[in-house]
Amino acid sequence: MRVQPFFSMWETMRYWLMKSEPDELSFDDVLAAPGRTTSWFGVRNYQARNFMRDAMQVGDGVLFYHSSCAVPGIAGIAEVASGPYPDASQFDPASPYHDPKATREQPRWISLDVRATREIAFLPLTELRSMPELEGMVLLQKGSRLSVSPVTPGEWKAILKRVKAR
Numbered sequence: 001m002r003v004q005p006f007f008s009m010w011e012t013m014r015y016w017l018m019k020s021e022p023d024e025l026s027f028d029d030v031l032a033a034p035g036r037t038t039s040w041f042g043v044r045n046y047q048a049r050n051f052m053r054d055a056m057q058v059g060d061g062v063l064f065y066h067s068s069c070a071v072p073g074i075a076g077i078a079e080v081a082s083g084p085y086p087d088a089s090q091f092d093p094a095s096p097y098h099d100p101k102a103t104r105e106q107p108r109w110i111s112l113d114v115r116a117t118r119e120i121a122f123l124p125l126t127e128l129r130s131m132p133e134l135e136g137m138v139l140l141q142k143g144s145r146l147s148v149s150p151v152t153p154g155e156w157k158a159i160l161k162r163v164k165a166r
Contacts, residue, residue, distance in 0.1 A: 012153075013057075013059060013060055013061065014055065014056070014057065014060045014061075014150065015060065015061040015062075015063070015150070015151040015152070015153065015155070015156040016051070016056060016060060016061070016062050016063070016080070016148060016149065016150060016151055017062070017063040017065050017074075017137075017138070017139055017148070017149050017150075017151050018040060018062050018063070018064060018065065018078075018114065018147065018148050019065045019066075019067040019146075019147045019148075020040075020064065020065070020066065020067065020147075021066070021067055021068045021069065022066045022069050022075070023069070024042075025038065026066065026075065027064045027066070027075035027076035027078075027116065027119075028075075030064070030076070030078065030114065030115075030116040031076070031116045031119065033116075035115065036115055036116040036117075037081050037113050037114065037115040037116075038113065038114060039111045039112075039113055039114075040052070040111055040112055040113070040114050041087045041088070041089050041097065041111040042087070042089055042096075042097040043087070043109060043110075043111075043147055043148065044097065044099075044109065045146060045147060045148075047146060048146050048147045048148040048149075049109060049110060051148045051149070051150065052084055052110055052111075052112055052148055053084045053110050055150075056080050056084075056112060056148075057080060057083075058079075058080055058081065058082060058083060059079055059080060060079065060080040061077070061078075061079055061151075061156060062077070062078040062079055062080060062114055063077065063078075063151060063156075063159060064076040064077065064078045064114070064116070065139070067147075071122075071124050071125075072124070072125045073122055073123050073124035073125050073126075073127070073128065074120070074122070074123040074128070074159065074163075075120075075122055076116055076118065076119055076120055077116075077117050077118035077119075077120060077160075077163075078114045078115055078116050078117055078118075079114070079115050079117050080112060080113075080114060080115075081112075081113040081114055081115035082112050082113035083112065084110040084111070084112050085110060085111055085112070086104070086107035086109070086110060086111070087107070087109040087110055087111040088111070089109075090102040090107060090108060090109045091104060091107075097109075120163040120166075121163060121166045123159065123162060123163055123166075127162070128140065128159075131158060131159075131162065133154060133155070133158040134155055134158060134159075136152075136155075137151065137152075137155050138150060138151075
């Protein structure tokens, strides 16, 4: 029998980039929410869902990214504030995120809560693309469209350094 190291189940903190369309949920909306916390709902991509369900942990860092807008970019810093739970919008026939195949007994989609932790000067996509230390970042890869993607510790540090220097 193989014995796991004591801390193997608590790996180091992880980092994520989470995209939201600001006309649906902006970083300002999260800042204005009670406890600066909101549910992250409406994810309908299996890989993004799996990151949320299987890999994200309470306390993980989040780059809150505004997408599908005139100037996309990182709008704020947040953290994962809850574990995963069924996304209620999948059960609501009036929701654009309704999934008729989902049942309460077997939900297909999950949500988790995100808490705003730090306001920053907006960091546009064009500036992210100019940073050599981000050349391998998932967000910047051709064809990348994931609404939730991992960020390496080096990428996280480079972005925080850039926003601190502004």
